[in-house]
Amino acid sequence: MSGADTVAKSGFSESDQLAINTIRTLAIDAVQKANSGHAGAPMGLAPVAYTVWNRYLRYDPANPHWPNRDRFVLSCGHASMLLYGLLHLARVAEKDGGNAPAISLEDIKQFRQLDSRTPGHPEYHFTTGVETTTGPLGQGVANSVGMAMGSRFLNTRLNKPGLPLYEFDVYAMCSDGDLMEGVASEAASIAGHLRLSNLCWIYDDNTVTIEGHTELAFSEEVATRFLAYGWQVLRVADANDAHAIAAALDTFKASHDHPTLIIVKSIIGYGAPTKQNTSKAHSDALGEEEVKGAKRAYGWPEDKQFYVPDGVYDSFADGIGKRGAALFAEWQRLHDEAKKADPTHAEELEAFLEGRLPEGWDKDIPVFPTDAKGLATRESSGKVLNAIAQHVPFMLGGSADLAPSNKSNLTFEGAGSLTPLNPGGRNVHFGVREHAMGSIVNGLGLVGLRAYGATFLVFADYMRPPIRLASLMELPVFHIFTHDSIGVGEDGPTHQPVEQILSLRAIPGLVTLRPADANEVAEAYRVIFSLKNQPAVLALSRQPLPTYDRSTFGAASGTAKGAYVLADCEGTPDVLLLASGSEVQLCVSAWETLKAEGVKARVVSMPSWDLFERQDQTYRDSVLPPQVTARVAIEMGTVLGWDRYAGSAGTVIGMHSFGASAPIKDLQKKFGFSAEKLLEAARDQIARGKK
């Protein structure tokens, strides 16, 4: 195979081929220099990715944040050098209208080194032009479904006749690994259901996995599977065939009623003399000899590294550069026109672009009256959610088929269900697909929408990867997790979270809130909507919780500080009673008893450990005075982690096992969650403190 033959066979022009081989060799050299990474997929996929970028993508490299740009997702994130090469060669700017490149040639030379813009896997926020963080397989393609839904949603909500402001397409490149992951299956089923014809997945069918040939574990008929989901399925028999790639992409562009899967047969490590088409080409540096051999195959100077031949930058400037600039200018013209035509519309457009909450977004958040019986926090959540959502048009979400239980439906007029024929609906029906829900919510968040998901807290386990990624990406999405303890009752241990709250608290950056009553719920939502770069989760009760009298108790606004004094005594307390959520009522009950006995007790409501940790030492010490070591913490979840607040000498009442199936009262008794047990522990603590 010589360079000339390749060109003749491929249908790519000489200059196209030069650009394609530049992408390949940059990947090869970067991986070789870093001595780690994955060059095999970039080598195989370069012609396809080049075609998408330089011929199809509606993207202005000078304005990488243009909101109507087509999105390109590299779901097989390990092939990051493919994306970095494109971002570099297309001269994608670091900032809209700026001169500095998102990725310089130096960055490519610093592939996978500390602080370089070229980390091992693409990271959103960190590198301009990366549309989502990928690496954990299946996530990128699932995100792309959310992005395509978001495009449709914006289209419906923000376009006016003759002013097509939002109509972007979403491309996702993926590997066999992506398509083996269940989350991709779930997301593909939703995409087919919603007939997202603006979505195109390009499947790198290179038949090689880490353990060997895909036949080892993956013999299903992928095309048939996607036809079952309601997708259009196209094939490209050779990743180097320019005409076939173009024909497939043209067919995608022309389709209007189905998402598209393009199955591309590629050769992993294309050009590497002995490693191509083997699992040895998947990862790690190819080695000097293979590198030279591959360069020879491309007709490349063997001894040059990080070589960008003359004309390659120009190819991109003439392709994506010119096309993107024209599209961006036209869009700006339309945008200005739209703003001039209608001031209300103008305000909507601006608010969306700035990610701004509309004036008065929180004006209907209720103040819940004192109520000894109270209501479940899932109930108050439903009320607060609706009070906010009716004023926040760029907000949508839904449940994994538990909306009636999660109280997560938006019920005000005009909310509607998001369906194939109503893509602007505010209620998304995710089906029993928690994992895809999490990833789709991220995709919606990535195009600038306020998105949320909902399920039972125990099933947060099904969607931890996207929750983690939301936090890593600093996306202000959120999830409503109800049925947050053994308080679930009869459904039993499979449905009763024990370790889930702690496991969520452990995710860096994630704001975890477990409010104690309806007014803490209201404050929790204020916290969530004030977040700009953190996701949040709510843990809410199935069972009713009393609404506290805030005229005598601490204000619910303390929620924003993570922990605050709810009920107090005169002077230094003899004992601190700490809890979150539904167990705060046990503390209050014990506090009342102790107070009547003349014991000085303090109840600290701790809806959010992570918010509390962000307060200064003075505030933290004012809530939990260091000199008061007589402490009892109580939570119907694992005891793990509470030692931090209960202290070495304190008592933690929590779960040490899974729950059981029984009415809630029987469970509370069985597992020791009662005001009596708490009182007993408090008295022991006070006695110990006095010793």
Place this chain on the structure above:
Amino acid sequence: MSGADTVAKSGFSESDQLAINTIRTLAIDAVQKANSGHAGAPMGLAPVAYTVWNRYLRYDPANPHWPNRDRFVLSCGHASMLLYGLLHLARVAEKDGGNAPAISLEDIKQFRQLDSRTPGHPEYHFTTGVETTTGPLGQGVANSVGMAMGSRFLNTRLNKPGLPLYEFDVYAMCSDGDLMEGVASEAASIAGHLRLSNLCWIYDDNTVTIEGHTELAFSEEVATRFLAYGWQVLRVADANDAHAIAAALDTFKASHDHPTLIIVKSIIGYGAPTKQNTSKAHSDALGEEEVKGAKRAYGWPEDKQFYVPDGVYDSFADGIGKRGAALFAEWQRLHDEAKKADPTHAEELEAFLEGRLPEGWDKDIPVFPTDAKGLATRESSGKVLNAIAQHVPFMLGGSADLAPSNKSNLTFEGAGSLTPLNPGGRNVHFGVREHAMGSIVNGLGLVGLRAYGATFLVFADYMRPPIRLASLMELPVFHIFTHDSIGVGEDGPTHQPVEQILSLRAIPGLVTLRPADANEVAEAYRVIFSLKNQPAVLALSRQPLPTYDRSTFGAASGTAKGAYVLADCEGTPDVLLLASGSEVQLCVSAWETLKAEGVKARVVSMPSWDLFERQDQTYRDSVLPPQVTARVAIEMGTVLGWDRYAGSAGTVIGMHSFGASAPIKDLQKKFGFSAEKLLEAARDQIARGKK
């Protein structure tokens, strides 16, 4: 619809119909009495479940643990009353050969009450006859794939010509929710790949979900999807059609090269006058009027509750009872014959039945020599795993396409890959399907095999639901999680676990082990193989770790106690240095410096918090003397939870954010993991302690 009409239409005999309606009404009455639960699915599915049980299932109610019994999995666990009704009416015994029933009529009356054998969702171990714990959707069907693989494995490993001791089939009933879950998709793909013709899924296509009609979120062509996976797909147009059900099951029994999906159109809440075929029939008590109406429709006495008409028990005794007794007797004869024919075979058969490790299973576990450079714990794990596996024939496992990285392959002669044509292979290739891997490993464990999975620790997030269920079911399966910290290096934050170890430690009953060197790895495996009713996970390093000199340091056997003194001083220590895994080397290094300076320091290696918590107070205090409050704990994971051991006054050095992409040395510096930082903290602690 009258009772007589139903019979005429259905093809079921009068006595069949009576049994079917008994199943239905027991479910109705149990849910009504408990005022919670799900009667809708049992009402719809009763004819199918009855047919499977009374006509097909090779199952002896008198010997419910017969190892060659067909397995019946109720994946839609919320329909638990369907299973409880069957277990009761078929008089499944609580113990093999015992007289007490697994489920009495009283148990059914106590549905969902504390300590009754009829919890909200079926619980393995807790209720005899329940083959796996279900409720979290998708898990049961995925377990069933592992069970069917296990049947094939045992068939290959334990049968001799003319002695078909293991050849059981696996039936799984499932709902649309099961089939929407990604884990089910992953598992179905594997089942098709492995051509598991002993596996039959029966899909309750009732078109109703909690949020409404399945069309809201689920419009894919399920049949086509399963054809793509390589399954045979059959249809039953009416769940009440006896002939159609039998024809489909006969076709399943006759097939020998594909798993079977039977799509059954059923009516949720069949017979309930106004609620049938609506989402109102999914859950909760039907209400008095609907109950009466349904009973009228069945030709049932309206006012009788928990009514089992004459002849119903006999129907089951004549069906499954007789068939099962004959099959069991024949199997016992074959088993005796096999044992007589060949003493080696006899020993194998007995060892498997008793779940016993063979004599000398651990004799080749290496003792690793002192080595300052050492080896990665993933490397030592690979060696120990192989040393054990070659002696434990009923052990199999594999990786989610990361075997070369996880070092999880069994490489000794005869291990082989498990493939369609080699179902007795010891190396399972799960593909990039972590979630199904976890669930299939559970299925393998449920049929008595020692099964394991492997992936990167960060991807444990993809498979938390089955890990949790393994613990709830008390299954001694295990997982090898390598690349256990930011030590992953260049792959970056998407691949670097931070919160995962803590999140695993938080799962009740799960044994979490993060060994510090090769000899702790060896001991960790001894712990894992001694477990009878707990799953375990190993967190292992990518990077090399020194092998300690055990002639001067504490013995690695301390691993079994969860934490032990690795390096010590004379008398009471001035400071305790605590760590697990790769950070123990930092403690040892700091300890050497302090020792040289005459400071009394102790290094405590803490490979397993949960094992340590199970030790008595005396041991725990001997390792962590309460009077020594100068303590530093260090782990390259979240700081959360370490306060328990570092104490209120101690210092915890850990992660407060996600990691980054860079060589490991740069990351250790960036995030403060060095012997110098540790020394600094230790000195501060000592100074504070002396104040």
